[in-house]
Amino acid sequence: MTNKKDITKIKTLGQLKASGYKSRTVKEEMRNNLIAALQGKTELFQEIKGYEDTVLPQLETAILSKHNIIFLGLRGQAKTRLARLMVNLLDEYIPVVAFSELNDDPLHPLSRFAKDVIAEQEENTPIQWLHRSERYTEKLATPDVSISDLIGDLDPIKAAALKLTYADERVIHYGLIPRSHRGIFVINELPDLQARIQVALFNILQEGDIQIRGFKLRLPLDVQFVFTANPEDYTNRGSIITPLKDRIDSQILTHYPKSIEISRSITEQEAQPAENQKNNISIHQLLKNLIEEISFVARESEYIDQKSGVSARLTISAYENLFSAAERRMLLNKEKKTSGRIADLFAALPSITGKVELVYEGQQEGTGNVAYYLMGQAIRKEFQKYFPNPEKSKKSEKNHYKNITDWFNNNHLDILNTASYKEYKEALYAVAGLKELVSKALKSKEEEDILLFMEFILHGLAEFSQLSKHRLERGIQFKDIVTGMFNMDDYREDAGDYDNEDNPFGLSDN
Numbered sequence: 001m002t003n004k005k006d007i008t009k010i011k012t013l014g015q016l017k018a019s020g021y022k023s024r025t026v027k028e029e030m031r032n033n034l035i036a037a038l039q040g041k042t043e044l045f046q047e048i049k050g051y052e053d054t055v056l057p058q059l060e061t062a063i064l065s066k067h068n069i070i071f072l073g074l075r076g077q078a079k080t081r082l083a084r085l086m087v088n089l090l091d092e093y094i095p096v097v098a099f100s101e102l103n104d105d106p107l108h109p110l111s112r113f114a115k116d117v118i119a120e121q122e123e124n125t126p127i128q129w130l131h132r133s134e135r136y137t138e139k140l141a142t143p144d145v146s147i148s149d150l151i152g153d154l155d156p157i158k159a160a161a162l163k164l165t166y167a168d169e170r171v172i173h174y175g176l177i178p179r180s181h182r183g184i185f186v187i188n189e190l191p192d193l194q195a196r197i198q199v200a201l202f203n204i205l206q207e208g209d210i211q212i213r214g215f216k217l218r219l220p221l222d223v224q225f226v227f228t229a230n231p232e233d234y235t236n237r238g239s240i241i242t243p244l245k246d247r248i249d250s251q252i253l254t255h256y257p258k259s260i261e262i263s264r265s266i267t268e269q270e271a272q273p274a275e276n277q278k279n280n281i282s283i284h285q286l287l288k289n290l291i292e293e294i295s296f297v298a299r300e301s302e303y304i305d306q307k308s309g310v311s312a313r314l315t316i317s318a319y320e321n322l323f324s325a326a327e328r329r330m331l332l333n334k335e336k337k338t339s340g341r342i343a344d345l346f347a348a349l350p351s352i353t354g355k356v357e358l359v360y361e362g363q364q365e366g367t368g369n370v371a372y373y374l375m376g377q378a379i380r381k382e383f384q385k386y387f388p389n390p391e392k393s394k395k396s397e398k399n400h401y402k403n404i405t406d407w408f409n410n411n412h413l414d415i416l417n418t419a420s421y422k423e424y425k426e427a428l429y430a431v432a433g434l435k436e437l438v439s440k441a442l443k444s445k446e447e448e449d450i451l452l453f454m455e456f457i458l459h460g461l462a463e464f465s466q467l468s469k470h471r472l473e474r475g476i477q478f479k480d481i482v483t484g485m486f487n488m489d490d491y492r493e494d495a496g497d498y499d500n501e502d503n504p505f506g507l508s509d510n
Contacts, residue, residue, distance in 0.1 A: 148173075322344050
């Protein structure tokens with residue numbers, strides 16, 4: 001009985017009984033609705049990508065077992081998103097005693113209020129219908145969360161207003177958990193919850209009831225509990241005490257995307273570029289892959305604290321910044337449309353620096369330098385998917401990059417962040433052998449794609465130490481490798497101070 005049209009006719013307890021309605025616990029609801037979804041091949045977690053063969057089967061098994069659940073994983077692994085989507089497994093509407101604080105089942109009232117109303121009005125007890133979206137409660141665990149917040153406490157104002165003694169149940173102000181009766185209650189970052197507060201959850205999980213200030217009160221709550229935690233928290237900020245962890249039936253381990261393709265689909269789903277950006281800016285697949293590659297490189301980097309993890313939010317923010325960097329250039333040059341460039345990736349620097357935790361070696365190098373290093377390593381990895389390895393090519397009889405590197409013996413190239421399309425095109429076309437190499441390797445004949453890959457080759461050659469690449473205040477400068485090593489004073493005039501004179505990116509390739 002979840003159809004909106006059917007339930008509007010049922011407004012009293014008598015009508016509810018006459019309809020043949022039967023109560024179910026929240027876990028029975030979820031189990032039965034999941035069974036129907038699996039049999040009907042309905043995708044309840046279609047927003048979650050990359051978990052089809054790992055996390056989701058474990059979650060579905062836990063729900064079929066009617067278990068309380070904890071998602072354990074690093075930040076940015078969709079733990080909270082999974083919990084929120086579990087609401088879809090609830091019945092669309094359930095009946096509650098009108099105006100009851102605890103979403104009382106009319107057939108099985110729990111609170112003193114509901115029992116009194118039913119005793120007084122019997123079959124005429126008014127019924128309300130509660131939508132499943134109102135049956136979800138989420139609380140972020142912080143050190144200041146109290147027993148009162150979660151379970152409840154005596155309310156002296158209520159006692160005075162109703163002229164009741166503290167022995168009367170009606171003076172209780174219920175906390176979040178009792179108010180989540182017949183629903184889903186989520187505690188995020190469980191280890192941050194103080195140990196004494198975690199102790200208070202024991203009886204709720206084991207027996208389903210609560211105790212408040214010594215009241216002889218039994219409330220057999222019907223709640224689906226979901227917890228989330230980061231393994232790092234066990235040592236850095238707190239821990240899940242063993243007795244509580246033992247009472248959480250299923251522990252499900254989450255993980256980061258296992259492929260660039262899955263990671264990219266998540267980023268494109270979650271990123272929110274402005275409508276004007278989507279209509280007027282084209283982003284090539286190469287740039288999308290490079291953004292994802294940055295996160296994959298970071299998750300393996302010796303400079304990054306792997307216990308902290310590298311959130312999927314890094315690539316989402318970087319993707320949005322990529323659009324915005326291209327839009328800014330388009331606006332400055334009064335162009336109607338534009339496309340993303342490799343140089344636009346460097347505008348994503350703030351998306352990286354704020355989302356990685358560095359180990360000691362990374363802190364010594366500096367956050368900015370580590371971010372540039374990650375970008376460089378991403379370019380290096382992606383480059384070999386399109387073009388021959390420059391280091392091997394140099395040693396072979398046919399060096400594919402010789403014309404390009406020879407051109408830089410007597411020339412240098414500046415690619416500015418705000419260069420117009422015409423300036424960008426003229427700069428790249430000036431490099432001998434660059435367009436010819438791209439034309440052989442690239443199937444696309446679109447000029448914007450050709451220019452992007454021409455720029456990509458220069459960055460790739462720099463990462464393989466065939467050219468020198470230096471940060472300018474307004475862009476990137478490419479020179480031959482020898483000049484780059486011996487003319488550092490010239491670069492300092494243009495680019496400002498470097499962290500490392502021998503290596504302006506501050507990091508080795510090891």
